[in-house]
Amino acid sequence: MLKKLRYGIEQDRMPNIAFKMMATVFNIRDCFFSLDKLLDQFAIKEGQTIIDYGCGTGTYVGRASRLAGEKGKVFAVDIHELAIKEIDKKIHMENLNNVVGILAKGNHSPLEDDTADIIYALDVFHMVSDPQAFLKELNRISKPDGVLYIDNGHQPRDKAREKILSSGAWSIVEENKRYLRCRPVIQGHDGAP
Numbered sequence: 001m002l003k004k005l006r007y008g009i010e011q012d013r014m015p016n017i018a019f020k021m022m023a024t025v026f027n028i029r030d031c032f033f034s035l036d037k038l039l040d041q042f043a044i045k046e047g048q049t050i051i052d053y054g055c056g057t058g059t060y061v062g063r064a065s066r067l068a069g070e071k072g073k074v075f076a077v078d079i080h081e082l083a084i085k086e087i088d089k090k091i092h093m094e095n096l097n098n099v100v101g102i103l104a105k106g107n108h109s110p111l112e113d114d115t116a117d118i119i120y121a122l123d124v125f126h127m128v129s130d131p132q133a134f135l136k137e138l139n140r141i142s143k144p145d146g147v148l149y150i151d152n153g154h155q156p157r158d159k160a161r162e163k164i165l166s167s168g169a170w171s172i173v174e175e176n177k178r179y180l181r182c183r184p185v186i187q188g189h190d191g192a193p
């Protein structure tokens with residue numbers, strides 16, 4: 001019951017009230033902590049296409065925008081319309097001309113195949129009810145030589161690792177306390193999606 005209230009009855013979509021509460025907490029949090037510094041570890045280069053999957057209120061988009069630069073692009077994807085509204089506000093207020101908010105439906109985003117050089121999905125994984133479909137979608141929108149940075153969310157590392165490996169969509173190339181760095185398993189190769 002409490003889970004439904006937090007995570008919603010539609011697949012993975014939080015009720016508006018839960019999203020608004022989260023947004024209030026995150027906006028206060030972001031005044032005190034520079035969580036976005038984490039992106040400096042993701043080797044983002046100017047001109048690259050970045051996808052912030054499960055962008056929420058856009059904690060990371062400003063920094064992603066600056067790192068990708070004028071020639072780069074940042075797609076901020078979320079399953080919640082209120083997240084896209086928050087992103088649109090940020091784009092307007094901070095002049096983030098290379099950022100676009102994208103609304104996903106279930107585990108499908110309207111992005112084209114092979115879009116991203118770098119995808120990051122932070123504090124999202126625990127909310128995803130169908131991790132296989134989620135990870136396959138991330139594989140689809142990643143370039144073949146792309147990289148996925150994903151954290152545990154609020155679940156044990158073992159569980160996150162097991163979900164990634166059993167999806168057949170990503171291999172794990174590095175792990176540290178904060179995240180797992182993954183490479184896409186290429187379509188058509190054994191076990192690929």
Ligand SMILES: C[S@@+](CC[C@H](N)C(=O)[O-])C[C@H]1O[C@@H](n2cnc3c(N)ncnc32)[C@H](O)[C@@H]1O
Binds near residue numbers: 013026060077080121
């Ligand atoms: C806890 S918030 C984290 C937001 C942001 N990544 C951060 O770290 O501040 C999780 C976000 O993921 C989104 N989300 C959950 N499941 C999703 C899915 N399957 N596809 C896209 N977004 C999803 C939620 O709507 C929510 O905005």
